[in-house]
Amino acid sequence: MIRRVGAGAAVVATALVLATTHGFAQGQRGRGPRWFKTNLHSHTINSDGDSTPYDLFAWYRRNGWNVLVITDHNILTDTAPMQANGQLGALVIQGEEITNEKNVHVNGIGVHTFVPPATGTITEILQTCIDRIRAAGGIPLINHPNWKFTIGVKDLLPLKNTGLLEIMSGYNLMNEYGDGRDVPSMEEAWDQLLTSGVRFWAVAVDDTHNLRQEFLPNRGNPGQAWVWVRAEALTEQAILSALSSGDFYASTGVELTELTATASSLTVDVKDNPDTRQRVVFIGKGGRVLQTSFDKPARYNFKGDEGYVRARVEDSGGWRAWTQPVFLK
Numbered sequence: 001m002i003r004r005v006g007a008g009a010a011v012v013a014t015a016l017v018l019a020t021t022h023g024f025a026q027g028q029r030g031r032g033p034r035w036f037k038t039n040l041h042s043h044t045i046n047s048d049g050d051s052t053p054y055d056l057f058a059w060y061r062r063n064g065w066n067v068l069v070i071t072d073h074n075i076l077t078d079t080a081p082m083q084a085n086g087q088l089g090a091l092v093i094q095g096e097e098i099t100n101e102k103n104v105h106v107n108g109i110g111v112h113t114f115v116p117p118a119t120g121t122i123t124e125i126l127q128t129c130i131d132r133i134r135a136a137g138g139i140p141l142i143n144h145p146n147w148k149f150t151i152g153v154k155d156l157l158p159l160k161n162t163g164l165l166e167i168m169s170g171y172n173l174m175n176e177y178g179d180g181r182d183v184p185s186m187e188e189a190w191d192q193l194l195t196s197g198v199r200f201w202a203v204a205v206d207d208t209h210n211l212r213q214e215f216l217p218n219r220g221n222p223g224q225a226w227v228w229v230r231a232e233a234l235t236e237q238a239i240l241s242a243l244s245s246g247d248f249y250a251s252t253g254v255e256l257t258e259l260t261a262t263a264s265s266l267t268v269d270v271k272d273n274p275d276t277r278q279r280v281v282f283i284g285k286g287g288r289v290l291q292t293s294f295d296k297p298a299r300y301n302f303k304g305d306e307g308y309v310r311a312r313v314e315d316s317g318g319w320r321a322w323t324q325p326v327f328l329k
């Protein structure tokens with residue numbers, strides 16, 4: 001198996017080189033990268049969440065997550081005590097939801113110094129946050145652009161040094177599906193950005209707020225949306241590195257057993273679910289559907305003019321997974 005690598009102009013060639021150089025053929029040497037279930041967006045009582053950092057981390061750990069990023073509003077929640085408490089088998093990463101004027105929110109994943117909010121136009125706020133997060137050693141994640149219909153594609157197009165884009169949230173009122181008229185769904189917006197040459201890796205998050213009340217659709221309960229990150233170790237450095245290079249996929253319930261890009265194809269295999277059926281939709285430039293496959297595994301052979309190729313897995317139960325784009329020359 002060849003590890004897929006997304007970033008960079010000559011991506012496909014790079015992937016092959018990396019695969020050879022680092023011996024990523026899984027299983028060959030009995031070791032290699034593993035998949036880590038990760039929530040990139042959560043709140044505690046240090047901002048508007050209802051639980052302590054410890055209780056929040058315990059929920060995720062107990063329910064099979066490997067990584068939790070705590071992103072309280074404009075405060076750096078101290079995560080060191082939880083790691084020190086010996087909750088092995090899971091990793092908590094420090095973060096911050098930089099909460100700016102105009103309802104512009106940007107997560108700094110892996111920042112360890114406070115990043116202050118910014119002012120200006122929406123694009124200026126976003127760019128300032130991106131630059132400050134990068135300077136602090138973190139990865140910027142633009143949160144819920146369609147919340148209150150705040151951030152449009154036109155605001156995102158001028159951005160430089162982009163990172164992650166939230167296209168699905170477990171929290172309510174994020175308008176991920178667009179309004180069907182003026183505002184595209186977040187997935188459509190992502191395709192518009194990619195087609196225009198603005199590269200984002202797409203993520204799904206919980207935006208967790210509520211553990212203590214009854215679970216209801218209008219509450220920010222945990223366990224709704226996440227990313228599976230392929231990394232060599234359960235360390236902050238390895239997870240951040242994989243997030244930077246796009247070696248992960250977003251999910252609301254679908255799990256993949258294979259995700260492989262070579263110079264000539266993208267292959268996706270879906271973990272069997274006895275109760276549902278899945279199909280894999282391959283998508284290219286402009287959001288064009290290139291192929292729908294019911295095969296296991298599903299494979300798309302590149303023709304060369306697709307611009308990029310990504311896959312969306314559609315489960316008959318409503319679950320989804322989104323792989324990152326492979327850019328073709």
Ligand SMILES: [Zn+2]
Pocket residue numbers: 097105143144
């Ligand atoms: Zn927010």
Ligand SMILES: [Zn+2]
Pocket residue numbers: 041042043097207
């Ligand atoms: Zn939030």
